[in-house]
Amino acid sequence: MLDSTMASRKKHSEPTSNLRVAVRIRPMNGTERSEKCTNVVKVDKGKQAIELKGKSFGPFFRTYDPDTTQEEIYSDLVSSQIKKVIAGFNCTVFAYGQTGTGKTFTMEGGRTDAKSSTDDPTTGIIPRAVEDIFEQLERCGCEEYSLRVSYIELYNEELFDLLASTDNEDRERLRIFDDPNKKGVIVSGVEEVPVRNRSDVFKLLQLGAEKRRTAATLMNMHSSRSHSLFMVNVVIRENTTTGEELVKQGKLNLVDLAGSENIGRSGAQGNRAKEAGSINQSLLTLGRVIRLLTTNGQHIPYRESKLTRLLQDSLGGSTITSLIATLSPSSSNFEESQSTLEYAMRAANIKNKPVCNTKLSKKTILKEYSDEIEKLRRDLRAAREKNGVIISQESHDEFQKNSEKVQELEQHLDNAVDRLRIFTEDQMHMDEQYRQLYERKGELEDRLRDRIREMAVKEKELADTNDVLNKHIEVIGLMHTSALKAFDQLTTSQGAADEMQTDLRAFWRKVDEMERADDRNKIVIDHFSKKMSDFIDTTSKLTNSLKADGDLLSKKLSENICPHVKSMESAHRDIESTAMDMETHAICIMKKSSEAEKKVIDNMTAISMENRIRLETVMKTCDDFYKSYSAKSQEFTQMVVDKLDEVKKQVSDFTEDMKPLVSTLHQTTCDSYEARTNESKKNVEHVRAACSSMADSMKALMLQVEQLSTKVAENHEKQVIADQNNQETILDTLNTAETVVQSLEDNIVETCDVKQEMDDTKKTLKQTDAKQENHIQVEKERAEEKENEVKVALKSFSDEAEATRGEAREFSNTLKSRFSATSEKCKVTGELVSDCTKKATDELSSLLDEFTKSTIVVTKESAAVVNSVVLVHVDPSVNVPQRILPSFPLVSELNQPVEPEVLLGFGEGNDDFDTDELATKKRRVTSFVRRDSLLETTNNFLSPSSIIKRREQAIEEEEDFEN
Ligand SMILES: Nc1ncnc2c1ncn2[C@@H]1O[C@H](COP(=O)(O)OP(=O)(O)OP(=O)(O)O)[C@@H](O)[C@H]1O
Secondary structure (H helix, E strand, O other): OOOOHHHHHOOEEOOOEEOEEEEEEOOOOHHHHHOOOOEOEEEEOOOOEEEEOOEEEOOOOEEEOOOOOHHHHHHHHHHHHHHHHHHOOEEEEEEEEEOOOOHHHHHOEOOOOOOOOOOOOOEOHHHHHHHHHHHHHHHOOOOOEEEEEEEEEEEOOEEEEOOOOOOOOOOOEEEEEEOOOOOOEEEEOOOOEEEOOHHHHHHHHHHHHHHOOEEOOOOOOOEEOOEEEEEEEEEEEEEOOOOOEEEEEEEEEEEEOOOEOOHHHHOOOOHHHHHHHHHHHHHHHHHHHHHHHHOOOOOOOHHHOHHHHHOOOOOOOOOEEEEEEEEOOEHHHHHHHHHHHHHHHHHOOOEEOOEEOOOEEHHHHHHHHHHHHHHHHHHHHHHHHHHHOOOOHHHHHHHHHHHHHHHHHHHHHHHHHHHHHHHHHHHHHHHHHHHHHHHHHHHHHHHHHHHHHHHHHHHHHHHHHHHHHHHHHHHHHHHHHHHHHHHHHHHHHHHHHHHHHHHHHHHHHHHHHHHHHHHHHHHHHHHHHHHHHHHHHHHHHHHHHHHHHHHHHHHHHHHHHHHHHHHHHHHHHHHHHHHHHHHHHHHHHHHHHHHHHHHHHHHHHHHHHHHHHHHHHHHHHHHHHHHHHHHHHHHHHHHHHHHHHHHHHHHHHHHHHHHHHHHHHHHHHHHHHHHHHHHHHHHHHHHHHHHHHHHHOOOOOHHHHHHHHHHHHHHHHHHHHHHHHHHHHHHHHHHHHHHHHHHHHHHHHHHHHHHHHHHHHHHHHHHHHHHHHHHHHHHHHHHHHHHHHHHHHHHHHHHHHHHHHHHHHHHHHHHHHHHHHHHHHHHHHHHHHHHHHHHHHHHHHHHHHHHHHHHHHHHHHHHHHHHOOOOOOOOOOOOOOOOOOOOOOOOOOOOOOOOHHHHOOOOOOOOOOOHHHHHHHHHHHHHHHHHHHHHHHHHOOOOHHHHHHHHHHHHHHHHHHHO
16 A cells, blocks of 8 residues: 555644655766767756756756765665654655666666675665665664565556565456545555565565566666556554553655656567557656646546556655656767656656654554444445345446445455554564563663662762862862962062172172272281281291190100000901911811821722722633633533544444445345245145145055155254344344444443533532632622721711811811900900090190190280281172162971872871871972972072082982982
């Protein structure tokens, strides 16, 4: 809904004002430059006018040249309107101009993905305005508010919702109604999307921009083919002191019109041409409305196009409206630019009467909504009932009309319900904001209480500091007063000093005069000196006698002092002798200790030498023994090796000898055995054959068998004997072998004997080792003994050293006592000397008295002589003014500087204060003031060297104070 329900309740109006028309010229684009077009538009900033080929248009509210940035336009033209929206006004900003002159660029911005104006300087008015609304709401402390945005486009005289969730093709056409009760129009069914932050809005803006119909034409690559309207509805809730909740509503309409276009030049055909026709038609109606508004036309044809219906309240209504007319600077667009400027001039004459929407209580609004809904329901019921009645044929037209009315009422009702829903949602959102605020308020109150407590403590501290500061100020005031007084005194002193200086100069002149008088007097004095020389003679005589007396006295004194001096000398000698003794003793001790040391070293060296020799002997013996032992063992080993070689050789020879013998023996044995076996076999075969033949002739041949068996037995016996012989031979051979083995065994036994010998040698060696060990052990024991001896010697040496030290200590004690006795003597002598000196002084003083008396006598006499001398006298006071010197304040009378402890902020009764330090500081301050004032006053009368001397003295004094 463009014109809100609030419009009817407008109360606070502003004075009538003209539409704020601004003209913006875009830079030349690439095509224009390539076509070598010239720039025909000039901005006259002074007159806020535009010159087109020399013809001036204007003045306008603002004029912007091609260099003007988006930011400048926004802050100059739109920012102030955001304040008005938040205050409860409805505001409209719309861009009008030829196609491709920068309307979309001005309203939406460059085609980038930037999310905020800080990221991208080409960001247009719409995103900047939304950002600004949020910022200004936060800045003015609005905590309970609701923002809703709608985005619609008017394409070919049809309205579409750019934020609807449906696709481009299926998008539902929106309907516009005149609000039955109030002025303005209602766009039915448009989405009013709640936005809670900036990013929500940017997303919606992007969504809408994507859905908006654009196409490439010869004039613009992304030409908008529809008018677009971005609406931001701001609802703010305020709580009155009585606890009532008031709701205030403001609305911002941001309109980007499609560009007027010359169809021929833009190259639009088909759909594009239809679009261009529709665009131009709506822009013509807009132009007519504008013209009639400025010529006080009776009937304003708002209803002739949807665009003018939508902009009705912005043109000649209660909205604060700004129009930005965009121009191309190029000569090729001269006619279009002229037409735009004329259009803008006319629009600048439209008068609006801005009215602020009334703040209404939540209750009132709810009641209004429910009343409206109730009324609409009633109307709808009545209309439906009418439809339900059976009507005549004649009343058919009326029935048709009624049906349309029912439909319209239904739409109205839906709309009212929708608005109520939106209102309730807004209220809920604000309730939530309120709850968060309430919680935050609680937190803040707690923090505030803490802060108040802290503040109280801080205030107390501040008061204390203030007191201290006041005291300081008081002290500084006192100091200032006393400094002023001191300054006055110093000025007075300075005046007096100046006068004195004048006097001094006169005095010096007088001194010159006196010098001259002196010269004259000199002559007189010469005479006088002659006379005086006589007196001097007298005086010298007197002095001589005095000198003689003095000599006598000094002689006496020296006589008196002499014995004491002698005694002192003897004491001195004593000390010297003691010192000598000490030295001798020390030398003696040194000698003794060095002797003892030497002795010990010698002892140690002797012992170690002896030990070394012994050990060397032992080592040598061992070495010899081991050498002989190794030679013997080598020899023995060699012998064993030789023996073994021999045995090996014998064994191998024997083996070699035995080999053929054994093999022969073996062969023979084997052969005889074989032969025997063969023979036995043969015999057995024979026997078998005989037995078999005998079996046939058993009995007959029994004898023969017996003979044969006897023969066989005999043969067998012979054979056995032969076998036995053979065996005996073998046995002999074996015996021989045995003998050889025996001899071998003997050899081995012999070898074993060698082994035995070796074992014996080992044993001997072991024994020798044991002996050696014993020997070493003995040597060790002896070395230990020697060591003990050395230890004993060392002990005796240390005892001796201890004794020597004791002696030295004793000696030093004796010396100490001798020293103290001598010093006592010296003291006594000193006292005696001082007595003598005193006596001598007394005598001398009496002598001096005498001398003085005689001098007085002589002086008197000389005075008498002097009196006889008449000198020229010059009165120094003549010509020197007899001035009464002003009385300079004494140091004690001088203005005392403020007490340092007061200055430092330490009052009475402050126990922490260090009184010594205070006194020092006080003294220092006082002394500085006094010294400086006195020095300044008296320096005028002193010579530079005296001034320096006095300064040095003062510095010393100061240092003394500090110490
Ligand atoms: N002030 C400017 N500075 C730089 N470029 C600009 C400016 N104004 C317009 N342009 C550029 O000119 C081209 C056309 O601008 P734009 O699309 O905003 O024109 P339009 O008036 O909206 O056109 P249409 O009516 O066809 O939609 C764009 O590429 C845009 O970036």
